[in-house]
Amino acid sequence: MTLPLLPYDRYCDEILVQTDALRAVLKDADLTARVPTCPEWSLGDLAVHVGGAHRWCAEIVGTRATEDVPDERVPGIAGPEGEEPGALDAWLAEGAEGLVAALREAGPDAEVWSWATDQRPAFWARRMAHETVVHRADAALAAQAAYEVAPELAADTVEEWLELVAAAQRDGDPEAAELRGAGRSLHLHATDVPGAEWLITFGDDAFTWTHAHAKATVAVRGTLTDLMLVFHRRLSPTSTRVELLGDAELLDFWLERASFG
Numbered sequence: 386m387t388l389p390l391l392p393y394d395r396y397c398d399e400i401l402v403q404t405d406a407l408r409a410v411l412k413d414a415d416l417t418a419r420v421p422t423c424p425e426w427s428l429g430d431l432a433v434h435v436g437g438a439h440r441w442c443a444e445i446v447g448t449r450a451t452e453d454v455p456d457e458r459v460p461g462i463a464g465p466e467g468e469e470p471g472a473l474d475a476w477l478a479e480g481a482e483g484l485v486a487a488l489r490e491a492g493p494d495a496e497v498w499s500w501a502t503d504q505r506p507a508f509w510a511r512r513m514a515h516e517t518v519v520h521r522a523d524a525a526l527a528a529q530a531a532y533e534v535a536p537e538l539a540a541d542t543v544e545e546w547l548e549l550v551a552a553a554q555r556d557g558d559p560e561a562a563e564l565r566g567a568g569r570s571l572h573l574h575a576t577d578v579p580g581a582e583w584l585i586t587f588g589d590d591a592f593t594w595t596h597a598h599a600k601a602t603v604a605v606r607g608t609l610t611d612l613m614l615v616f617h618r619r620l621s622p623t624s625t626r627v628e629l630l631g632d633a634e635l636l637d638f639w640l641e642r643a644s645f646g
Contacts (some may be wrong), residue, residue: 386610387452387597388540390511390535390541391509391511391537391538391541391604393488393492393493393506393510394460394489396488396511396513396514397485397488397510398485400439400481400484400488400510400513400514400517401481401482403434403514403518403521404439404478404480404481404517405478405481405645406521406545407432407520407524408474408477408478408519408566410524410525411428411432411474411477411524411528412470412474414422414524414527415428415528416429416432416473417512417527418527418528419527420523420524421525421526421527422527422619424577424617428524428527428528430518431520431524431557432473432477432524433463433464434520435516435517436473436481437456437459437462437464437480437482437484438475438516439482439483439484440459440461440462440484441459441462441482442487442509442513443484443487443488444458444459444460444484444490445497445498445509445563446487446491446495446497446506446509447483447491447497449491449496449497449643450498450580451497451498452498459558459602461476461479461480464476472486474609482580484513487576488506488510491506493505493506493507493510496637497509499512501552502552507645510536511545512545514547515541515542516568517584518534518538518539518542519617519619520623522617522619523619526619529640532614533610534579534609535584535596536578536609539609539610539612539613539620540575540578540609542617543573543583543612543613543616545622546616546643547583547594548618549645550564550644551591551592551593551642552645553645554591554592558640558644560642560644561575561642561644562642563638563642564591564592564643565588565589565591566589569602569632570584570585570586570587570599570602570603570606571583571585571601571602571603571604571605571635571636571639572585572599572600572603573585573604573612573614574604574605574606575599575606575608575609576607576608577608578609581609582596582597582598582630583596584596584598584601585601585639588628602631602632603629603630603631603632603633603636604629604631605627605628606630607626607627607628608621608626611626611627613622615627616619616643622637
């Protein structure tokens with residue numbers, strides 16, 4: 386069972402909204418500060434990663450690419466010219482606007498390459514929206530800024546992550562492949578949005594999930610935004626912002642292996 390997708394236009398809108406929010410965090414921040422959740426990056430590196438991803442995706446969608454596009458074929462992917470913060474801000478805005486223009490011109494169902502089974506702009510609109518949502522969290526954590534996500538967007542970020550990890554498991558990813566073993570389960574329970582719950586059940590060959598309230602091996606309770614952050618390893622499950630019940634080692638086991646490459 387999966388939640389219904391958000392409308393295509395909503396994903397396009399959120400790429401712009403989330404990029405604007407990221408730009409606001411970066412505006413007065415120290416761009417040389419390290420990002421604790423991506424320790425190999427500074428805030429400036431994080432911004433270039435996001436803007437580069439937007440440009441790469443825009444090139445794929447805009448050219449209706451039938452195969453992966455190498456970085457050297459993506460104009461401006463390396464970042465803005467000049468070191469001043471204003472150049473980075475304008476570069477980020479331009480990249481998001483270019484991506485959304487390409488997505489809207491293509492529509493959700495054109496044929497384009499992706500690394501997933503879904504070979505449509507619909508995949509990329511959702512992926513880039515959530516890529517920006519999560520990396521905005523990285524920036525907010527580094528800059529000690531406030532962070533909040535609309536409930537339906539936070540829920541879809543969790544849902545997409547489950548879908549991606551399940552696909553990686555089916556494709557034989559060695560870490561995702563270990564997320565099995567009957568008799569264990571993980572429950573996410575949002576305390577601020579009625580009905581926002583996930584029950585992840587480990588089976589002999591794979592994991593599955595439903596949206597249900599049930600006793601599990603381990604449960605995490607908190608706001609929907611904080612659950613999303615825990616699930617994406619942006620907030621420690623030992624944080625006082627969430628409540629952890631049951632076998633904490635099973636949650637650690639999940640978090641260490643839930644990836645899609």
